[in-house]
Amino acid sequence: INKDTFHLSQRDTENHQTNLQKFCRICGGSFKSDPYKRSYPVHGPVDDDTQALLRKKEKRATSWPDLLAKVFKVDVRGDIDTIHPTNFCHNCWNMIQRKFSNSPSEVYFPREGTMEWHPHSSSCDVCGTSFRGIKRKKRSLNPQLSKKPRMVAGSARKARPVRNVKQVSNKAVMKRIANCNKIHLSTKILAVDYPVDFVKSVSCQVCEHILADPVETTCKHLFCRACVLKCIKAMGSYCPACRYPCFPTDLVSPVKSFLNILNNLILRCPVKDCQEEVVLGKYAHHFSSHKEAEEKEGYAYINKGGRPRQHLLSLTRRAQKHRLRELKLQVKAFAEKEEEGDVKSVCLTLFLLALRARNEHRQADELEAIMQGKGSGLHPAVCLAIRVNTFLSCSQY
Incomplete structure (x- = not known):
């Protein structure tokens, strides 16, 4: 009996190890989703395309473990074959390419982060997923009904906005993290009725204010420097717009032509009884003049009744x-x-x-x-x- 139990456990381990090879080490995705079944060894040398890109960018990494540790913060050197898959998928390979290139295409990374792998057990997710496959379960129909159950139009409309509500809540959380209403300028003070898409291009994707000290990520999204640094500190090293891996050292200033357009935006001064039109580049100086005037008024002498104030010499x-x-x-x-x-x-x-x-x-x-x-x-x-x-x-x- 002990010998049969040993052979059974050994067979389960071998099946588990075989099933592991069907999944990506980084994201846990199945290789079946890729029509070309492309995969790359976790411990192998870097392929020719990536090597050429690294040489172009003057990077020294030559093996996949170094690149995976740099891009995904995953150490694969201590992996065990009976617990961890030995390959990663083409989507994660694209992520590495995007990390070291300036291509504007977007690749999305799962919000859950990297996959955590556990040893084989009776309730193993890997073997259960592999056994069941990726097909959907059929819906059990009521034999009393001759027709397919209809969905009422009204209820379908109610079910759709759930995703939008989640996106709105995420934006609200990021705005709360940035907390910059008192320091950044709203797009409502723009003096010219610019097109909506243009206003979006000159506004921060976190706080939706006019860009202040703008920075650009490797995925070509623009943010206020203070806003994106707060979000990275609170939510992790990802781009707040597309969840692409992003670190504070990756932030760069936009091109000069964009900065010239940004600094020449015409704003209407929000101070009461002013309403003067000022370009964004000179707005700080204009607003500081209002502050100086307020300070002088605050220190000016106010005669609260009684005799008039006499001159010093009298x-x-x-x-x-x-x-x-x-x-x-x-x-x-x-x-x-x-x-x-x-x-x-x-x-x-x-x-x-x-x-x-x-x-x-x-x-x-x-x-x-x-x-x-x-x-x-x-x-x-x-x-x-x-x-x-x-x-x-x-x-x-």
Whole structure:
């Protein structure tokens, strides 16, 4: 009995190993789906087409294990023949080609990632799938019904949008991950009624805003740099649009012609009472001017009733001290840090620069003479000589 049991288990293992050869090591797909039954050895050398492509791209990998580890993050060096298949399919081969080429064609990779293989057991999926085949089970009909059961038109319509709802939910999740409503510009502020396809081409495929710091993946999809990096960090190293393997190091800037078109998009300023049309390349400067104006308004003095605000020179000495208290402390701190505590020189220099800025050179010359210890009330020729001397020596007026 033990001998029969041993032969039976050995036969099951051999059948399991034979069935494994019908599936792809990477994605788990059946080779029957390929009409040409193409397959490639997992542990063998790289084929001629891939070798030529790698040589063209100046890559050094020469065996499939190195390439599979780089593209799919799968280590096949420790595979066991009784557990793992020894070949991979043409679809995965295409994925490797796409990884190292710039062809615009799209190859889709399963969302579940790579296949996990387990030893043979009584409930083995590999042997069960191989035994049953890939045919669909026939629908059992009710013998009481003479005709095929109809599907009501209304219920068919309700069943269709399920896939779209899933896609919408995935987009909603990616938008929530990006969370860029406050930093990226909406396509609603475009001043020109551009075609829908053109608007899609200049908008991010994650957040659907106008592209900000755009980057291009190896599968030729465009995203905002911040959005795609957040998605890769949260959802894995795949393109958010087509699930093609994508890593942060693969992101490159688009061509200059596209960037020129993007920067010349005409936007309408969303600030209230502005509505000015600005190109995207100059929008940041335009919007910053609004921010500066708001900050100035925020710091401007507001008289909340009572007596009108008096000029500084019309105040008493005590009131002048009170109003200039903060400025005095700032000047004192600067003088102690930079000028060894000489507050007087700092104040006189500030006054001198203010006079020069308003082109009041006569008073500035007199003040400079006082600062140099020559007294006041100088002759105009002396003032002119001081001005010329200052200009030649300092070159700052």
